[in-house]
Amino acid sequence: MSNALAIAADNDVDGRWESPSGPILVDVKRTNSMRDVRGALLALAYRVRSEASTSKALCVLVDTRLSQGRLQEELQRLRGVLHPEIAESVHFLVGKGVRGHDRVVFSGSFDNVSNDFRAWLEALVTTERLHSHTPQLPARQVVVTTLAQLRLWNQPPVTLKHLQQTCGVSYPTVATVLKELADKGWLENSDERGVRLRHLTVGEWMELARDHAKQRKVHLFIDPTGQSSPEQLAKRLARLQSANKLPRSVRIGGVLGAARHFPALDITAAPQLNLTVETDPIRVAEMLDAGLRPKTRAEQRIALAVHVARDPWVITDKGTTTQGTWAGELECLADLIEMGFVREASEMAHHMELTNKKGDPTT
Incomplete structure (x- = not known):
């Protein structure tokens, strides 16, 4: 896909999507630890700050037992201590596979995304899950x-x-x-x-x-x-x-x-x-x-x-x-x-x- 770029040089994220409003940095995590999630969100916040042009940073959780409620609470705590311009740029999604299909369904704090981005994100998550x-x-x-x-x-x-x-x-x-x-x-x-x-x-x-x-x-x-x-x-x-x-x-x-x-x-x-x-x-x-x-x-x-x-x-x-x-x-x-x-x-x-x-x- 022409507007999707996989990051090779940026080793601390798994993918990068070039949207009309700016890049979206994506970090895929497979964990049940809230400490891991907290660290991933904080690392993404640092990345947003270091890249003035970056509009969004997204932590995608797959195969996790953490509930969306707990994740939303953690995100709100983090946003409370971040600079307002950075706080609203950090998001999370939970990805769940659909049995019998090469699909992943997402839900979380990141809404109103294009179908192209969702398709790209499905492919990225599938690759990360299988290559881990x-x-x-x-x-x-x-x-x-x-x-x-x-x-x-x-x-x-x-x-x-x-x-x-x-x-x-x-x-x-x-x-x-x-x-x-x-x-x-x-x-x-x-x-x-x-x-x-x-x-x-x-x-x-x-x-x-x-x-x-x-x-x-x-x-x-x-x-x-x-x-x-x-x-x-x-x-x-x-x-x-x-x-x-x-x-x-x-x-x-x-x-x-x-x-x-x-x-x-x-x-x-x-x-x-x-x-x-x-x-x-x-x-x-x-x-x-x-x-x-x-x-x-x-x-x-x-x-x-x-x-x-x-x-x-x-x-x-x-x-x-x-x-x-x-x-x-x-x-x-x-x-x-x-x-x-x-x-x-x-x-x-x-x-x-x-x-x-x-x-x-x-x-």
């Missing part, structure tokens, strides 16, 4: 899976500080994980500075994958119509990612992903689509197919399994440049075990062991 990372995998497991993937790439040893920064966890967490792995004899003895896993056996890769499968949170969905195949859902995912409606961190695992890493996989057809995500799994499912529904009974056939985890393919530089939309080997191996393909998973683990010892052809 909400990993629910335990911090310990993030470190373990990252070390496993670095081993599969035959990368050199890494420092504890590098692991801490890459995984986004504390130093004590990294140190605890390394002690556990050392006690199991899984760390490599090397004169090089840093740490890495030694070459693992088939049994050890299977143990690692089983533990990983237990740690992940999974959301299962069914297709009441029976018309969406895993391949069709994967194609829809590709289209949504190409249009920047779903983030690249949504990765395909399961049978489809495993076959990418292990072409000799002895499974003729994928029974379901498996995804690894760092964002809202329910929203991802809705965007792929609005007709999908959460699985509620054991006999229902799974069409889509969405795992909330951090895939090292995403959080490392190599993963963002060479992997495309496929989940890493450990994610796919865990998916196979979870689906009951234990023999096939063991064969893939054997392939991983041999490939790793020979050297990763992609390095």
Whole structure:
């Protein structure tokens, strides 16, 4: 849209709309904390003051339990201590998604806006919601899976500080994980500075994958119509990612992903689509197919399994440049075990062991 500009240089806001009466700065927040809201409104007030031409500043709350009444009270308190010219320029809106539709409905202190602005704001909020990372995998497991993937790439040893920064966890967490792995004899003895896993056996890769499968949170969905195949859902995912409606961190695992890493996989057809995500799994499912529904009974056939985890393919530089939309080997191996393909998973683990010892052809 010609009069809508996404802000790149202004890191403290998420979007900027150029209206005839002046710019509207937008900050999208996903919080239930009034303290966060207070800070966001105050930061927007500072921005309004620093930009003489700015007419409005808008804090948009999504997926929040805060009521409009409480938000209005907080806004009035803030306006009471601000300069009058600034006070009336700061506003809030609450955005709520409409199930089954790529829409967000807004309400709050900001009224009389154009339909074009509302459409732009819907797109901005949808993007911010889906691109925000909400990993629910335990911090310990993030470190373990990252070390496993670095081993599969035959990368050199890494420092504890590098692991801490890459995984986004504390130093004590990294140190605890390394002690556990050392006690199991899984760390490599090397004169090089840093740490890495030694070459693992088939049994050890299977143990690692089983533990990983237990740690992940999974959301299962069914297709009441029976018309969406895993391949069709994967194609829809590709289209949504190409249009920047779903983030690249949504990765395909399961049978489809495993076959990418292990072409000799002895499974003729994928029974379901498996995804690894760092964002809202329910929203991802809705965007792929609005007709999908959460699985509620054991006999229902799974069409889509969405795992909330951090895939090292995403959080490392190599993963963002060479992997495309496929989940890493450990994610796919865990998916196979979870689906009951234990023999096939063991064969893939054997392939991983041999490939790793020979050297990763992609390095």
